[in-house]
Amino acid sequence: MPMRVIIVGGGFGAVQFAKTLRKQLRSSDCEILLFNRENHMVFHPLLADVAGASINPDAAAAPLRQMLPGVGCRTERVERVDLASSEIEFADGNGALNRLHYDHVVLACGAESNLGIIPGMTEHAFAFKVMRDAIDLRQHVVRQMENAEAATDAERRRWHLSFVIVGAGFSGVEVAGEVNELVRSSTRFYRNFRKEDVSVTLVHSQDQILPEVAPSLRDFARKKMEKAGVTMLLKTRAVAATHEGIELNNGKMLPGATIVCTIGTAISPLVQHLDVPKERGRIRTTPDMRIEGHSNAWAVGDCASNINAVGGKPSAPTGQFAERQGRQAALNLARVVRGEATQPFRFKALGQLCSIGGYSAVAEMFGMRISGLVAWFLWRGVYLFKLPTWSRRIKVALDWAWDVIFPRDLGFLNTDAAQHLTHAFYRPGDFIHRQGELARVFSVIEEGQVEILQSTDASQEPVVVAVLGKGDFFGEGALIGNRPHETSIRARTAVRLGQVGSALFSQIVGSFSPFRDILSKAVTTRSGDFWRRVPFAKSLLDGESLASLLDPPSAKQLHEENTLADAIKALNESPIGELLVLDEKQRLWGTLDRGDLYHMIARIAATPIETRGDSSRRKLNELLPGNPVYVTLEDSIFIASATMLDHGLSWLPVVQSKDDLRPVGSLRGEKITNRMIEKIGRTQSDQARAAS
Numbered sequence: 026m027p028m029r030v031i032i033v034g035g036g037f038g039a040v041q042f043a044k045t046l047r048k049q050l051r052s053s054d055c056e057i058l059l060f061n062r063e064n065h066m067v068f069h070p071l072l073a074d075v076a077g078a079s080i081n082p083d084a085a086a087a088p089l090r091q092m093l094p095g096v097g098c099r100t101e102r103v104e105r106v107d108l109a110s111s112e113i114e115f116a117d118g119n120g121a122l123n124r125l126h127y128d129h130v131v132l133a134c135g136a137e138s139n140l141g142i143i144p145g146m147t148e149h150a151f152a153f154k155v156m157r158d159a160i161d162l163r164q165h166v167v168r169q170m171e172n173a174e175a176a177t178d179a180e181r182r183r184w185h186l187s188f189v190i191v192g193a194g195f196s197g198v199e200v201a202g203e204v205n206e207l208v209r210s211s212t213r214f215y216r217n218f219r220k221e222d223v224s225v226t227l228v229h230s231q232d233q234i235l236p237e238v239a240p241s242l243r244d245f246a247r248k249k250m251e252k253a254g255v256t257m258l259l260k261t262r263a264v265a266a267t268h269e270g271i272e273l274n275n276g277k278m279l280p281g282a283t284i285v286c287t288i289g290t291a292i293s294p295l296v297q298h299l300d301v302p303k304e305r306g307r308i309r310t311t312p313d314m315r316i317e318g319h320s321n322a323w324a325v326g327d328c329a330s331n332i333n334a335v336g337g338k339p340s341a342p343t344g345q346f347a348e349r350q351g352r353q354a355a356l357n358l359a360r361v362v363r364g365e366a367t368q369p370f371r372f373k374a375l376g377q378l379c380s381i382g383g384y385s386a387v388a389e390m391f392g393m394r395i396s397g398l399v400a401w402f403l404w405r406g407v408y409l410f411k412l413p414t415w416s417r418r419i420k421v422a423l424d425w426a427w428d429v430i431f432p433r434d435l436g437f438l439n440t441d442a443a444q445h446l447t448h449a450f451y452r453p454g455d456f457i458h459r460q461g462e463l464a465r466v467f468s469v470i471e472e473g474q475v476e477i478l479q480s481t482d483a484s485q486e487p488v489v490v491a492v493l494g495k496g497d498f499f500g501e502g503a504l505i506g507n508r509p510h511e512t513s514i515r516a517r518t519a520v521r522l523g524q525v526g527s528a529l530f531s532q533i534v535g536s537f538s539p540f541r542d543i544l545s546k547a548v549t550t551r552s553g554d555f556w557r558r559v560p561f562a563k564s565l566l567d568g569e570s571l572a573s574l575l576d577p578p579s580a581k582q583l584h585e586e587n588t589l590a591d592a593i594k595a596l597n598e599s600p601i602g603e604l605l606v607l608d609e610k611q612r613l614w615g616t617l618d619r620g621d622l623y624h625m626i627a628r629i630a631a632t633p634i635e636t637r638g639d640s641s642r643r644k645l646n647e648l649l650p651g652n653p654v655y656v657t658l659e660d661s662i663f664i665a666s667a668t669m670l671d672h673g674l675s676w677l678p679v680v681q682s683k684d685d686l687r688p689v690g691s692l693r694g695e696k697i698t699n700r701m702i703e704k705i706g707r708t709q710s711d712q713a714r715a716a717s
């Protein structure tokens with residue numbers, strides 16, 4: 026039986042490893058199996074060209090099995106590497122988990138993009154890491170130009186033509202250059218806008234773009250890009266992203282219908298779950314690139330922290346290094362097989378190349394600094410040469426030649442937004458929709474709270490009538506009734522929503538009767554303008570403050586870190602059986618009553634027995650959903666009671682204010698009705714007295 030080497034990944038590191046090892050060891054002596062999530066290798070340096078429509082996507086993605094003769098290529102995702110038993114676990118095409126033994130394993134699974142570092146980026150920005158990102162971005166950019174052409178409002182037209190790129194490292198600069206070139210060179214095909222309507226903005230936290238290259242080249246790149254129309258916002262950070270654009274750390278809102286986030290990387294989940302020594306999340310290796318403590322497991326590329334013998338520092342996470350590491354790790358493995366000594370990783374970086382759009386680039390190669398058209402030819406020449414196969418080289422060369430002579434391709438597939446399931450982020454105070462607007466989506470609150478606002482006629486300012494929280498939904502009434510929204514919805518806190526497009530919503534409602542039942546129940550129980558419909562009851566509570574009906578917080582309060590055993594004890598001692606749960610800053614985190622206790626026990630029962638442990642020691646923040654619906658002292662009794670009505674609750678926690686979530690007590694529905702009865706009694710006795 027030949028020995029088996031399994032490679033996890035199909036990028037720069039993995040491909041070089043597989044190629045080199047195949048040359049070193051015969052197929053009869055060594056079986057090489059490469060597992061990659063996709064069936065192709067992505068050539069990242071060309072992703073910006075794909076987004077800018079100067080090359081076709083397939084030119085920057087090379088099919089692995091055509092590149093790697095003699096290597097078994099599997100398009101499967103590896104779920105787990107069991108270093109103790111020398112096995113990998115992967116899901117096959119039918120979803121079944123399989124295990125495969127190896128003699129040596131090489132981890133080359135790269136890193137992932139992480140938009141979660143800035144609120145709203147996951148929901149509203151494009152990442153720029155995989156081929157899908159580049160293709161989606163290109164489609165989106167062209168769609169924005171079509172939207173701008175159709176827009177009747179000049180401000181909205183300019184918004185469609187606003188492109189914001191966050192991060193001015195290599196990929197940010199390259200994307201900005203390409204998008205700028207694509208949009209500005211295409212304006213001549215549109216009748217309703219001109220180059221002056223377009224804005225492309227690079228937002229960067231440092232005082233210079235391209236921090237990795239020499240100051241003279243950076244300056245050149247900045248000036249050249251500014252001349253081409255790219256605005257640089259330096260020493261500025263994005264703090265949130267919404268559908269409208271990005272919020273900056275200076276408090277200003279930068280409008281943008283397209284946001285690309287090129288900052289933020291995360292360690293691959295496979296590496297995260299691996300119990301080995303790590304350096305900032307990357308796998309620590311010995312100098313010959315074996316995982317520390319394991320003689321038959323290797324790690325190369327962005328997922329590894331390999332010390333470069335040149336300089337004694339961890340290697341940079343670049344394709345250049347990943348390739349060299351892959352090559353040398355394969356040579357070392359071959360040495361191990363032959364019983365020879367391995368060699369430490371040693372590589373002197375060749376230089377830096379960055380395209381900045383408009384047939385211009387900056388390059389630092391072999392100590393030389395070049396910029397402009399010559400650097401651009403060098404950039405293209407080097408990457409053409411680096412492409413993995415001759416067929417790719419010819420394809421890309423033809424695309425580039427085509428791009429120099431002919432305009433860029435503006436075709437795009439018009440996918441129907443009404444069919445999509447998406448996510449959205451709103452900042453406190455942002456309107457999600459306004460009364461009278463046409464309904465486009467059904468929204469479910471994943472995090473945070475929103476306010477329902479209503480006005481009886483156009484001249485009247487809308488007032489808050491109720492509050493919705495996590496798990497609540499809205500938009501169904503207008504979609505089912507095929508009518509405009511009867512209320513406005515505004516974010517009360519930062520809010521994350523799951524949104525279903527109108528066409529998809531209709532399909533779900535049509536096909537799934539349980540969902541339909543839940544919605545029709547909600548439509549009939551929603552308070553809407555409840556208080557306006559019962560003016561008599563409303564007049565009884567007019568002038569009544571929420572504080573006057575407040576029950577003080579109970580003496581016993583729980584913390585999210587308390588255990589199930591603590592919760593049972595506290596509920597047992599509580600006369601009303603309702604408790605507030607606080608976080609470490611004494612802010613409201615959740616609520617707990619006997620019904621919740623039942624749900625917590627049901628949740629434990631659903632956990633497999635072997636992973637359950639001592640259930641009584643499970644923490645409340647593992648068992649309770651948290652994020653309860655609440656009102657503030659500033660809210661009216663009408664908002665509080667409509668909120669209770671909407672949620673079918675008999676009580677609500679009350680906090681100090683929207684910004685200060687420390688609880689000040691709770692409001693009970695029965696107290697509101699008691700106050701009304703009291704008032705009716707008083708009115709009746711006043712009337713009787715007046716009559717006598």
Ligand SMILES: Cc1cc2nc3c(=O)[nH]c(=O)nc-3n(C[C@H](O)[C@H](O)[C@H](O)COP(=O)(O)OP(=O)(O)OC[C@H]3O[C@@H](n4cnc5c(N)ncnc54)[C@H](O)[C@@H]3O)c2cc1C
Pocket residue numbers: 033034035036037038039060061062063066067069070071072073101102103104133134135136153154195196293295325326327328342343344345346347378
């Ligand atoms: C837009 C952009 C431009 C860049 N430009 C340059 C440049 O000009 N020069 C340069 O040197 N570097 C550049 N880089 C960086 C370079 O691309 C990376 O450093 C390089 O790709 C790292 O190689 P790798 O082999 O470690 O991982 P990758 O090339 O990222 O490959 C990892 C592979 O592993 C697969 N994978 C992950 N998890 C699993 C799993 N569980 N099971 C199966 N497969 C899995 C992934 O699908 C992927 O195919 C750029 C990066 C980006 C994003």
